[in-house]
Amino acid sequence: xxxxxxxxxxxxxxxxxxxxxxxxxxxxxxxxxxxxxxxxxxxxxxxxxxxxxxxxxxxxxxxxxxxxxxxxxxxxxxxxxxxxxxxxxxxxxxxxxxxxxxxxxxxxxxxxxxxxxxxxxxxxxxxxxxx
Numbered sequence: 001x002x003x004x005x006x007x008x009x010x011x012x013x014x015x016x017x018x019x020x021x022x023x024x025x026x027x028x029x030x031x032x033x034x035x036x037x038x039x040x041x042x043x044x045x046x047x048x049x050x051x052x053x054x055x056x057x058x059x060x061x062x063x064x065x066x067x068x069x070x071x072x073x074x075x076x077x078x079x080x081x082x083x084x085x086x087x088x089x090x091x092x093x094x095x096x097x098x099x100x101x102x103x104x105x106x107x108x109x110x111x112x113x114x115x116x117x118x119x120x121x122x123x124x125x126x127x128x129x130x131x
Contacts, residue, residue, distance in 0.1 A: 028108045030068040030075070037066040037077055040103040046092035050082035050121045064096075074113040075104070082121035093117045 041047060042063035049061045064081040077100065083092055101112045 028110070030070075033068045033075055033077075033104055033108055033110060034066045036104055036107055037068070037079060037100045038064050040100045041066070041079055041081055041096045044092060044095050044099055046083055046087045047096065048082050048084050048123055048125075050123060070110070070113065073110055075110045076114045076116075077104070077112060078116045078118070080118045080120050082123055083119055085122035085124045087122075089119055089122075093119065 042049075047064060049063050051061055064079055066080075067078040069076045069078075079096065079100070081093075081096065083089060096117055097115050101115060104110060104112050
């Protein structure tokens with residue numbers, strides 16, 4: 001049995017092929033991109049949870065919501081979020097845009113072509129009555 005010329009150079013120490021065309025493909029669904037965007041937006045200072053109706057879950061308190069569209073290696077995101085009141089809407093939404101874009105591109109290798117942010121609520125921080 002003859003070995004293919006150069007084949008030893010393309011086999012990792014574990015004995016598996018390292019050639020890209022022999023490794024298969026990796027597909028990241030838009031559902032994963034949506035969850036990354038939502039979690040990242042929820043971690044930005046100034047965003048908050050709001051009471052929303054979510055399909056299948058009913059009415060409850062939820063963080064931001066996102067929709068993803070696109071094809072190939074580009075995505076378009078639409079985000080809906082609630083912010084603390086008072087806050088600088090421009091500053092918080094700018095931070096959301098920057099951090100969501102960076103995180104989606106870092107984790108998925110999708111390029112964020114557009115990111116639309118809608119602020120659907122401004123909610124005051126409720127202080128506890130008893131300290």
